[in-house]
Amino acid sequence: xxxxxxxxxxxxxxxxxxxxxxxxxxxxxxxxxxLQAELGLSLVQSGLLLSCIQCAGMCFxxxxxxxxxxxxxxxxxxxxxxxxxxxxICAGLTQSVASLFAMRMIEGFGFLLVTLSGPALIRExxxxxSLPAKMGLWAAYMGGGxxxxxITAPMLIQSWSWSVVxxxxxxxxxxxxxxxxxxxxxxxxxxxxxPLKSLIKMTLQHQPAWLLALxxxxxxxxxxxxxxxxxxxYEQNHIAPTxxxxxxxxxxxxxxxxxxxxxxxxxRGFQPKQLVILGFVVLICCASLFYMAKDSLPFMLQxxxxxxxxxxxxxxxxxxxxxxxxxxxxxxxISTTVGMILQCSSLSQFLLPPxxxxxxxxxxxxxxxxxxxxxxxxxxxxxxQRLFGLVSTQSKVxx
Numbered sequence: 001x002x003x004x005x006x007x008x009x010x011x012x013x014x015x016x017x018x019x020x021x022x023x024x025x026x027x028x029x030x031x032x033x034x035l036q037a038e039l040g041l042s043l044v045q046s047g048l049l050l051s052c053i054q055c056a057g058m059c060f061x062x063x064x065x066x067x068x069x070x071x072x073x074x075x076x077x078x079x080x081x082x083x084x085x086x087x088x089i090c091a092g093l094t095q096s097v098a099s100l101f102a103m104r105m106i107e108g109f110g111f112l113l114v115t116l117s118g119p120a121l122i123r124e125x126x127x128x129x130s131l132p133a134k135m136g137l138w139a140a141y142m143g144g145g146x147x148x149x150x151i152t153a154p155m156l157i158q159s160w161s162w163s164v165v166x167x168x169x170x171x172x173x174x175x176x177x178x179x180x181x182x183x184x185x186x187x188x189x190x191x192x193x194x195p196l197k198s199l200i201k202m203t204l205q206h207q208p209a210w211l212l213a214l215x216x217x218x219x220x221x222x223x224x225x226x227x228x229x230x231x232x233x234y235e236q237n238h239i240a241p242t243x244x245x246x247x248x249x250x251x252x253x254x255x256x257x258x259x260x261x262x263x264x265x266x267x268r269g270f271q272p273k274q275l276v277i278l279g280f281v282v283l284i285c286c287a288s289l290f291y292m293a294k295d296s297l298p299f300m301l302q303x304x305x306x307x308x309x310x311x312x313x314x315x316x317x318x319x320x321x322x323x324x325x326x327x328x329x330x331x332x333x334i335s336t337t338v339g340m341i342l343q344c345s346s347l348s349q350f351l352l353p354p355x356x357x358x359x360x361x362x363x364x365x366x367x368x369x370x371x372x373x374x375x376x377x378x379x380x381x382x383x384x385q386r387l388f389g390l391v392s393t394q395s396k397v398x399x
Contacts, residue, residue, distance in 0.1 A: 022145025065339020080113030092166030136263010143255030221348030258314020291370030
């Protein structure tokens with residue numbers, strides 16, 4: 001096997017690990033009705049179980065990101081995959097609601113370790129000329145992994161049980177763990193001499209890192225909330241559950257396709273600033289039409305708007321993750337910078353759906369939700385102009 005093929009395979013192992021980690025996020029929605037019937041899970045408990053996996057990222061992403069750099073990227077990926085594997089097996093064996101919550105929290109920390117370490121490890125393994133495309137593939141982990149789970153989990157549940165889903169995904173995760181342990185070398189970059197406090201302080205004082213995190217935050221909550229309302233669309237239009245699952249998965253996978261296309265465009269010389277702004281402009285158009293005319297639009301047009309929103313949202317996600325490698329204050333602070341991005345993302349995904357529900361219940365209409373999401377996208381565009389304007393100014397000063 002040539003050296004080029006070996007490096008390519010190593011890249012795909014890390015990217016595949018990201019997809020496997022995201023599959024654990026997407027496995028739960030299809031199992032909620034079964035868990036309610038078999039374990040007596042209440043509606044409130046179901047909502048908390050769905051959201052509690054975000055708690056680790058929402059509270060500890062920056063802190064854990066600094067430890068990732070200290071402990072070693074490969075070790076942290078392996079630790080994250082180990083936590084996902086063990087927690088998924090234990091949850092599949094349990095018949096206790098309390099144990100399900102505990103294992104879901106552990107899965108949250110495992111997911112966070114993998115997604116914090118992945119970008120920096122890909123940077124170490126990938127030749128610089130193919131890095132944008134590989135980061136585009138990496139940024140597809142959430143949409144792609146959730147899409148795979150949304151397709152496969154209902155089939156496994158229908159044929160066997162929800163426990164089989166947990167065991168199957170644990171096996172997939174463990175397979176990537178073995179592959180990475182065996183084939184991936186430990187990166188040469190070391191941060192042993194950098195105090196954790198200095199690493200965190202360096203990142204928190206770096207304005208581009210904050211801008212990247214805030215830009216991604218304005219997008220992530222919108223995507224999570226809009227996709228979350230898909231079951232409402234299906235119910236209103238009397239769509240069969242099997243078809244509804246496939247349609248939801250296709251929307252999630254569209255986001256992965258968008259991020260991959262973004263990576264290819266970046267590699268071909270397209271400017272990240274223009275891709276991010278294009279993404280936000282399409283988000284404004286799709287979200288505005290969807291929310292402001294939600295009850296009068298035919299189903300196919302509603303679905304096309306959500307699909308387009310997810311597809312072009314991938315331009316934002318792919319560009320931001322790619323730029324995190326360039327805008328980190330120091331190569332040693334890449335994981336901490338990604339941690340800041342993920343922390344803003346988790347906070348946005350945690351806060352925006354209930355905020356949208358509050359707006360709808362208070363006003364009795366979806367129109368103002370379109371106004372709120374459009375405003376978030378406008379803020380994202382302004383922050384993007386600020387980020388790349390700041391870089392341009394610094395470049396002029398240096399010359």
